[in-house]
Every structure is written in structure tokens, then in C-alpha cells.
Amino acid sequence: MFKYAIVKKVSKTFQYGLTSSKLGKPEYNKALIQHSNYVEALKQSGLKVRTLEIDNRFPDSTFVEDTAVINEDLAVIANLGADSRKGEEIEIKKVLDEFYDTIESIVKPGTLDGGDVLRVEDQYFIGISQRTNKAGALQLKELLGKYGYACSLVKLKKVLHLKTGIAYIGDNNLVISGEFIDNPLFHEYDLLKVDQDESYAANCIRVNDYVLVAQGYKKLAESISNLGYPLFKLDMSEFRKMDGGLSCLSLRF
Ligand code: GLY
Numbered sequence: 001m002f003k004y005a006i007v008k009k010v011s012k013t014f015q016y017g018l019t020s021s022k023l024g025k026p027e028y029n030k031a032l033i034q035h036s037n038y039v040e041a042l043k044q045s046g047l048k049v050r051t052l053e054i055d056n057r058f059p060d061s062t063f064v065e066d067t068a069v070i071n072e073d074l075a076v077i078a079n080l081g082a083d084s085r086k087g088e089e090i091e092i093k094k095v096l097d098e099f100y101d102t103i104e105s106i107v108k109p110g111t112l113d114g115g116d117v118l119r120v121e122d123q124y125f126i127g128i129s130q131r132t133n134k135a136g137a138l139q140l141k142e143l144l145g146k147y148g149y150a151c152s153l154v155k156l157k158k159v160l161h162l163k164t165g166i167a168y169i170g171d172n173n174l175v176i177s178g179e180f181i182d183n184p185l186f187h188e189y190d191l192l193k194v195d196q197d198e199s200y201a202a203n204c205i206r207v208n209d210y211v212l213v214a215q216g217y218k219k220l221a222e223s224i225s226n227l228g229y230p231l232f233k234l235d236m237s238e239f240r241k242m243d244g245g246l247s248c249l250s251l252r253f
Contacts, residue, residue, distance in 0.1 A: 001208055005042045006095060006251040008052040010035050010062045014242065017059035018082055020160070023241040031238035035062065038212075038249055041232040045207040047252065050095065058088050062239075063248040066113040066131075066161075067092040069140060070253045073147040074102040076140060081111040081131030092251070099253070104143050110136030115161030115248055120168045124151045125185070127162030152185055163247045165199065169206040173227060175220070177202035192223050200236075203245030205252070212246050 010031050042049050055061050060082075067089040069076040075096045077089050096103060106112045116127035117140065124144055126137040134153070141151035157179045159165045166186070167175040174186055177194035194202045201217030204224070211224050215233040225231055236246060 002045075002047055002252045004099070004253055005047045005049045005207075006052065006064055006092070007035070007039055007042070007049060007249060008062050008064045009054040011054055011056045011059055013056045013059040014062065015059070017242045018084060019242045021241050021243055026238040026241045034235050034238055035249065038234055038246070041210070041212055041234060042207060042250060042252075044232070045210045045212075047207065049250075052091060052095065055088075055091070058085065060085050060242070060244075061088045063115070063242075063244050064088075064092065064251055065163075065248045066115050068096060068251055069112075069114050069117045069144075070096065070100070070251055071119065071147075071149075072253070074104060074143070075100040076143055077103060077105040078112045078114050079106040079108065079110055079136060081113050081129070081133070081136075106136050106139050109133070110139045112136035112140055113161060114251070115163050116156075118162050118166060118168060120174065120189070122149050124149055125154050125162060125166075126151055127154050127156045129156040129159075129161060131161065154180075154183065154185060160243050161248075163203055164243075164245065165202050167202060167204045167206075167247065169204065169211050169224065169227075169229065171227075175202050175204055175224070192220070192227075194220050200240055200245070203247050205246050207252060214240070214246060 113131040116132040118125045165177045174189040175192045177199045198217040201220045204213040211229040212232045214236040
């Protein structure tokens with residue numbers, strides 16, 4: 001069970017963030033409404049939400065998940081892979097200091113974005129991506145290994161982050177799309193395969209009893225619902241334009 005979430009207000013420079021989506025410029029006011037609905041869903045799922053103030057120096061800083069990897073034992077501060085995002089982690093470290101006795105950091109030459117780190121029970125999968133390099137992944141593997149967590153590295157081919165295409169929603173159920181479907185690393189789980197036309201929705205999150213899914217992806221929503229999970233369906237259009245998804249918008253612990 002999670003107790004807390006950390007989120008960060010959408011910066012006024014959001015439209016200048018990193019993206020490969022070619023879906024156009026995000027509408028700021030719409031993004032604010034979508035963010036507010038997201039926070040409300042976290043609260044309805046039972047979380048106390050800490051909202052960090054806006055920081056216009058960092059267009060992508062609302063995607064707070066990339067700044068750290070956290071679990072019940074420790075927090076690991078990321079060394080973000082994109083130059084324009086380096087520094088976002090400084091504020092997060094200060095906040096996590098209030099919650100954690102043990103805080104470690106990924107350091108040069110390692111880079112790592114939290115979006116590349118998927119936890120499945122006591123197993124972690126770490127994506128080697130445009131943002132996370134092997135040195136960063138191996139540092140995280142060593143840190144988590146001290147606490148008994150096993151780690152497997154997954155080389156990404158197309159998607160930005162590992163969690164762009166895969167999510168664990170509990171009870172051995174893995175939501176999986178695209179390049180990951182044929183990867184034998186994931187075949188021990190019960191796979192909910194996401195059709196190509198709904199691939200964006202693969203980035204969903206389990207928060208206590210609920211699963212938060214992007215609105216408008218009916219097939220996946222139905223598959224998850226059929227497993228008995230209550231859903232929050234959230235409009236994510238403006239975050240999608242900036243390559244962001246549901247997991248990216250919070251740190252949950
Ligand atoms: N816009 C999210 C990212 O590229 O990190």
C-alpha cells in the first residue's frame with residue numbers, strides 16, 4: 001500500500017519541454033485541469049499528496065517520477081539523462097530527506113531516469129534507454145541488491161522510457177505493449193497485451209485498490225476492469241503531447 005505521493009505543478013514553460021510526439025503544443029490551462037484531476041484521483045486512492053511549487057526553469061519538471069527511485073527501504077536520487085532536466089532532482093532530494101533515512105544517488109558517468117525503472121514485487125527491471133545508461137543501471141542494481149531486490153536490465157529499442165510501454169498492476173498482472181511483448185524476461189507474468197492503437201495506455205498505475213488509466217483507450221480499460229480492479233480514467237492529452245504519462249506525474253511511496 002502507498003501512503004504518499006509527491007507531485008509538482010506544471011511549469012509555465014511546459015510547452016518547451018522535450019518531446020518526440022508530434023502531437024502539437026500542449027494547452028497550458030487544459031494541462032492544469034488534467035493535473036488537478038490526477039491529484040484528485042491519487043487522493044481518492046488514499047494518498048496524502050505533497051504538491052511541489054512550480055519551477056519554470058525546468059519545462060519537464062512536472063514529470064517528477066524521473067527524479068528518483070523510491071521504495072520502503074531507500075530513496076535513490078536519479079542523475080537525469082537529458083541535459084535540460086539535470087537539476088530537477090535537487091528539490092526532490094530535499095523533500096525525500098524528510099521521509100527517508102537512507103538516500104543514495106546515481107552519479108556520473110551513470111545516468112538514470114526513474115521512468116526506466118519498473119518494480120514488480122521484489123524484482124526490478126531497469127531500461128537501458130536514451131536516458132538511462134548501463135553505468136546508471138548497474139549503480140541502481142548494486143544499491144537495490146543490498147536490500148535484497150533482484151534487478152534485470154532491459155535494452156529499449158523504440159520507446160522513451162521502460163514504463164512508456166509496460167506497467168505492473170499487481171497480482172502477477174503485467175500490462176505490456178510493443179517491443180516488450182516478445183521479450184522472454186516478462187513471460188513468467190500474466191500479460192495484458194496492449195494493441196498498437198492503444199499503446200499510449202500501457203503507461204497506467206496501480207495505486208492501492210485502484211488502477212489509473214488514460215481515458216479513451218477502451219480495450220485496455222475493459223481488460224483491466226475485467227480483472228476486478230476499479231478504475232480512474234483520466235484525460236492525459238496534454239501530457240501525452242510532451243511524451244508524459246500517468247506514472248511520470250508522481251512519486252508514490
Ligand atoms: N518530456 C518528458 C521527457 O522527455 O523527459
